[in-house]
Amino acid sequence: MLAHIPLMIVPFILYNIGLAGLFGDLSDPWAADVxxxxxxxxGTWTMTIADLFVLLALLLLFVEVLKATRTSNASxxxxxxxxxxxxxxxxxxxLVERAASSLFFILTAVAFIDVLAGFSISLRAASRDVNLR
Incomplete structure (x- = not known):
């Protein structure tokens, strides 16, 4: 059953935990340098918590795309x-004022790509399973 949980819920939950102030600074918890x-x-390359969030979301998107290639009744x-x-x-x-940030918009866009990719890959795989002879 855990395999059916969408992984994009992880950045969503972590972002909301950060908004609640559990990561520290309430003003902008995502600007802290890692x-x-x-x-x-x-030059100096600096990685912030926001950058790590985007990286995490992209890695989870990759896993979600791999999950979408499965053909099963649970897809x-x-x-x-x-x-x-x-x-x-x-x-x-x-609707949430503190979620109106570029980081959250990027996470929303990644979740949208997850939905589009999942449906597209599943439809493509299903069309290969249908034999019209």
Whole structure:
């Protein structure tokens, strides 16, 4: 049953935990630097918590796309749950003032791509399973 839980719920939950102030600074918890690396060019590359969120969302999107390639009876449930997660992202983005940020918009866009990719891949795989002879 855990395999059917949409993984995009993880960034959604973590973002809301951060909004609740459990990660520290209430003003902008996503701006904190995680690490900095001096580059050969002389510049400094800095990774923030927001950057890590985007990276996490992209990695989870990759796993969700791999999950979408499975053809089973439960794939419809997976797509419905992913759609509900996207709707939750969209509603929160539109209605919650502190969710009106570029980070949350990017997470919402990744959830939307998850929904589109899931349905597209499943339809493509299902069309291969149908034999019209």
């Amino acid at each position: 690490f900095s690396v001096g580059m050969l060019s002389g 419809l449930l997976d797509h419905m749950l992913s759609t509900l997660v996207f709707i939750a992202f969209l509603v929160e983005f539109l």
